[in-house]
Amino acid sequence: MRFTNGYWLDREGFTVQRGRQVHDLQVDAEQSEVRAYAPVRPVHTRGDTLNNPQLTVTYQAVADGVIRVRVQNHRGVRTPEPRFEIAADAQYRGVITEGADGAVSLAAGDLELRIARGDEWKADFVSAGRELTSSLERSIAHVIAPDGKRYMHEQLTLRPGESIYGLGERFGAFVKNGQSVDIWNEDGGTTSEQAYKNVPLYLSSRGYGVFVEDTGGVSFEVGSEMTTRVQFSVEGQSLTYLLIDGPTPKDVLRRYTGLTGRPPLVPEWSYGLWLSTSFTTDYDEATVMSFIDGMEQRGIPLSVFHFDCFWMRGFTWSDFIWDPATFPDPEGMIRRLHERGLKVCVWINPYIAQKSYLFDEGMELGYLVRTTSGDVWQTDLWQAGMALVDFTNPEAVRWYRGKLEALLDMGVDCFKTDFGERIPVRDISWHDGADPEKMHNYYTHLFNRTVFDLLVQRRGEGDAVLFARSATAGGQQYPVHWGGDNDSSLPSMGETLRGGLSLALSGFGYWSHDIGGFEGNPDPLVFKRWLAFGLLSSHSRLHGSSSYRVPWAFDDEAVAVARRFTLLKQQLVPYLQDMARQAHEHGTPLLRPMVLEFPEDRTCHAIDTQYMLGDSLLVAPVFDPQGEVEFYLPEGRWTSVFDGTVETGGRWLRQRHGVMTLPLYVRDGEDLGLDIAAIDG
Known part of the structure; x- marks a missing residue:
């Protein structure tokens, strides 16, 4: 979000109260904390302390190479829930040094904050004597918008030649300089500036990272509002971020995932080829078996067969009941698939259609998200009368898990956890009192955690895996994630890769995408090029929207390409497992x-x-x-x-x-x- 009109003016109607100087410093060595006070007008006389708002900036060493910064206007305003789970060591203590000239240094390992009382606001971050970035004049501010909303922002300097990366799965330019990025999960496909997986973390080519600790909408202006700075802002009267040292990008990810969670190991079979029914195509057990027979006859090894949405009846998503007209014997079918050496994945989402028997059950038990007036929140977008499971309610979590357990009892091995992005914020009342704006991005985290934890409980550590679309910070703990709805074209293949690269620099260890593209029917050449790309990703899935993705649907050469690269990937599995251990132990992604x-x-x-x-x-x-x-x-x-x-x-x-x-x-x-x-x- 932008608050200025060029360098000299603020946007019309906006009151921007910037911290102008380091007027005072307080040191708390016991808490490893330095607190700076920054009035919005310079203080030269006693009278200048009157009617002069003052920002409070608290610096705390929370881990080796990590300093937390909290910029506040009115400190009595509570920070709403939910918040990211940060595994900081409460016992960690940095080193505070006070100089004779009034300067103060706070060191967390090699990372050091340097700040001094003075006539201008200035706080420097250095590592082993090397300057990383600074908060300078005009950087910190409290903003009052024309509609009365309050915002806080920070600006950190960019040096010439410095590049910024990450911010979740973004399909535009890989280097984020010059971009405005809003951290707000949306179902917008891969051709837009929207993203399914938004993560308020950026990495710098200078060897540091910045993670904004806010689960809601964070707005980044990356050298865009002010060309020499990265600005990030949130609604409210408090802004908290972590400055994370490197010196290499791998070190930044190691420290970041140490705080937000590392990717677990996933089962060996998950690295093989996944074949899907596709989305709206017609299929039954005979179709499924014909696909499996066709792959076997052509020498293309399969690992997982995935049943997409219409394994359930239309208008009932999700009720977790197999469509009896299409699959009259689901347990027998799953057993037959297992006998062929295949694992079984089924599509689910956290939405409950009004026609589903779960709607009445969930409504009666109070397990569906409600409005502030007490009604169940509903929409006709996607499924008629659709409601949302309220995962802030522990009883609702147990209820939802119980429905999935019935599928696991049948023999289902894993789940594709789709959607979770279009979460309402207006007039919403969550069971635990969570702030609706903060829950918009965080909802998918609770959804994927609910399902993944169930799989860990039932299958064991290292044998649980999802195929998830949406995520936020910390979602790397519930793999695997795929890149969303792309087009069947070579340019879309490029944007898909850019999304994966950005996601990798946001802490996610594994990644996949729809081979051939999701929307449309790919030209055979596109499909063949995408086969090579897809089978040289950590996880590989053949999936489409309205057309099948079996290779012989294209031509004989596509069959040969699929066979060659699937067999190549089989040889790569031990290597990929070694790389997965690096992700699990250090946070270094496979891609x-x-x-x-x-x-x-x-x-x-x-x-x-x-x-x-x-x-x-x-x-x-x-x-x-x-x-x-x-x-x-x-x-x-x-x-x-x-x-x-x-x-x-x-x-x-x-x-x-x-x-x-x-x-x-x-x-x-x-x-x-x-x-x-x-x-x-």
Whole structure:
């Protein structure tokens, strides 16, 4: 959100009260805390202390390399729930040093805050003597909007050449400089500025990160309102953020996920190929078995079969009852799928249609979200008379889990947890009194946690997995996430990758997407190019909207591509499991933007058309219809997986590829156990 009209003027009707100076400092060594007072007008005489609002900024060392900053106007205004669960060590103590000149330093490991009393507002963050960023004049402010709403903002400096990344799953430009980004979950597809997974965390190429501790709408102006600063603002009278030290992007993610939760290990079978019924296509058990037979006959290994929405009857989503007209013997069918060596996934969401028997049950028990007038909140968008399960109610959580347990008893292995973005905020009353605006993004966190925790309880640690669409900060604890509704086109393949790269720099360890694109019927060439890309992601799913995604629906060559890359991925599973352990132990994602793996190489800072899969495998998807692809190899020796040629890095290469190959290089002679001859043989 922007509050200014150029540099000199504020927006018409807005009152912007900026902290103008460091008037006073208080030190609490026991709490590892420094408190700064910043009046909105300079204080030179006693009279200047009258009728002069004053902002309070509290700095606290909460972990090694992490300093919490809280900017407040009226401190008596409570911070509403829910809040992110931050696993900070309450016993951690930083080091406070007071200088003879009145300057104060607060150190959390190598990360250090430096601030001094003076005529201007200035707070510097440095690491091991290296300047990271600063809060300067005009940076901190309390804003009164024309409608009376209150906002708080902070601005942190950007240096020339500094790039900003992350902020959740964003499908636009990978480098966020110049963008306005609102942290607000929406079901907007992959072609817009909206996102399913919004995370108020950004990483800087200078080796630090900033995480805003607010579950609601956070507005970022990344070098956009003021070109030399990143501004972030929230509604209310308090703004809290964490300044997270590196020095590398991996270090930032390690510290961040140490506070918000790390990705768990997922079962080995989840890395195999998932095949879906697709969304609105016609299918029954005979259709399902024909797909499975077809894949087996063509030598394409399957791991999971997924039943999308219409495993239930229309107008009843979700009631968790198999459509008897289509699947008269679901338990027998699941048993037959298991006998074929397959796992079974079914689609669910947290919405309850009015026709569902669960609607009356949930309404009577008080388990559905209500309005402030006491009515059940309902809409006709998606399903007629649809209501929401209130996951702030522990009894509602147990009720919902109980319905899913019946499916697990049948033999269902995992769930696709769809939706969770369009959560209302007007006139809503949550069971636990949560603030509706703060619940909008956080709802999906409660939904996915409810389902994932059930799977852990029933299946055990390391054998639980979801296929989730929406998320917020901390959602990396409930994998896997896929990239939402994309188009069946090569440009959409590119925007899908950009979404994955941004999500990876937001703490998410695993990632997938709809191979071939969700909307439309992909051209065979698009499908083949996407097969290679999709099967070189951590998780791989064939899924569409109104058309099937079995390879023979396209042509024989698509079958050959699917077979080759599925077999290649089978060989990669041990390597992916090793990379998953890095995600689980350190927060390093499997899909790695080039800047994450090579932060010292400036060329890698803006690359968004290729990636590292783990630490040793470079992948450059082909987005050009003619097969032209330009990609960058960092310093070192790189060996082509497909023909064994060795290239020296530190340069760009241009190649032309047919659909059976793409630039796929192993770093510095690493042995990943890949044998293309065995695949082709």
